Amino acid sequence: EPEVTQTPSHQVTQMGQEVILRCVPISNHLYFYWYRQILGQKVEFLVSFYNNEISEKSEIFDDQFSVERPDGSNFTLKIRSTKLEDSAMYFCASSEFRQGGEQYFGPGTRLTVT
Amino acid sequence: GENVEQHPSTLSVQEGDSAVIKCTYSDSASNYFPWYKQELGKGPQLIIDIRSNVGEKKDQRIAVTLNKTAKHFSLHITETQPEDSAVYFCAANTGKLIFGQGTTLQVKP
Numbered sequence: 110e111p112e113v114t115q116t117p118s119h120q121v122t123q124m125g126q127e128v129i130l131r132c133v134p135i136s137n138h139l140y141f142y143w144y145r146q147i148l149g150q151k152v153e154f155l156v157s158f159y160n161n162e163i164s165e166k167s168e169i170f171d172d173q174f175s176v177e178r179p180d181g182s183n184f185t186l187k188i189r190s191t192k193l194e195d196s197a198m199y200f201c202a203s204s205e206f207r208q209g210g211e212q213y214f215g216p217g218t219r220l221t222v223t
Numbered sequence: 224g225e226n227v228e229q230h231p232s233t234l235s236v237q238e239g240d241s242a243v244i245k246c247t248y249s250d251s252a253s254n255y256f257p258w259y260k261q262e263l264g265k266g267p268q269l270i271i272d273i274r275s276n277v278g279e280k281k282d283q284r285i286a287v288t289l290n291k292t293a294k295h296f297s298l299h300i301t302e303t304q305p306e307d308s309a310v311y312f313c314a315a316n317t318g319k320l321i322f323g324q325g326t327t328l329q330v331k332p
Contacts (some may be wrong), residue, residue: 113266132252142319152267152312154319165319208318209255209274214266 113215115201121221122191126204130186130218132201141184142202142212143176145169152200158184159207191222225250227315229323236303237331246313247295255316256296258287260309261325263269267312271298303330 114133135142143155157164158176162170175187184203188195198217202208226249236242248256254275259267273280273287273296280287284303289296300307308330314320 144320152320152322154321157319167319195291202320206317210316211257211269212316212320213269214259216266216288 113201113203113213115199115215115218117218118216119219119221121223124193124222125190128188128220129152129189130188130199130201131182132186132215133182133203134184134201135213136182138203138205138213140164140204140207140210140212141176141178141187141206144200144202144214146198146217147202148197155186155199160193164207188220190218193222196220196222225253225315225317225321227313227321227323229313229326231326232312232324233327233329235329235331238303238305240303242300242303242311242328242330244311244313244328245295246297246299246323247293248321249294250315250317251291251294253315253317253321256287256289257314257316257320258285258298259312259314261312262309265271300328303328305330305332 116131141158144152146152151169156166156170173189201215202212204212229246259271260270261267273289284301286299310325312321312325
């Protein structure tokens with residue numbers, strides 16, 4: 110069964126450093142998403158991406174964040190200068206359709222900013 | 224924007240009993256409502272969903288009901304088993320998923 114994969118599973122970085130989180134969505138999916146989950150809280154939408162551009166972004170997704178699909182398989186989230194409050198689980202998701210399409214999540218990357 | 228409220232935050236049942244989790248949403252434009260199960264250290268796993276043109280959907284021991292007029296939807300798990308223990312999230316899809324706060328379900332053997 111196809112699945113979304115993410116690397117690394119755990120990333121530890123120092124405040125102010127740049128991190129890149131990587132995702133490989135399901136191959137025939139066209140819509141890609143990043144979500145964040147701070148420990149013990151609900152999952153929050155960050156950004157959606159379609160046709161090589163951002164479709165929608167939340168208030169959390171400020172200028173420190175960027176997304177890219179550098180090739181036909183990878184989808185990345187970059188945080189330019191990490192802050193302590195960026196510590197969270199980051200989930201990538203993909204779907205075949207936009208509204209009403211099932212979104213399948215990856216296992217997540219745990220980001221720890223020290 | 225859309226807001227999803229989920230209750231209860233924790234639910235403890237005996238094995239074999241039923242469990243019900245309820246959610247309400249605010250945006251009448253939402254037309255797709257998935258439920259996710261999240262086990263410790265893993266990503267959310269889609270377990271069942273319902274679209275706005277349907278009132279109820281069932282898949283073995285789990286079922287979901289939707290009342291569009293009242294803007295609420297519920298997850299029902301029958302004959303609960305210890306492996307059903309997890310955090311369950313409801314969501315409303317408006318192009319992006321807006322999640323509820325989650326329900327920690329504990330099934331006691």
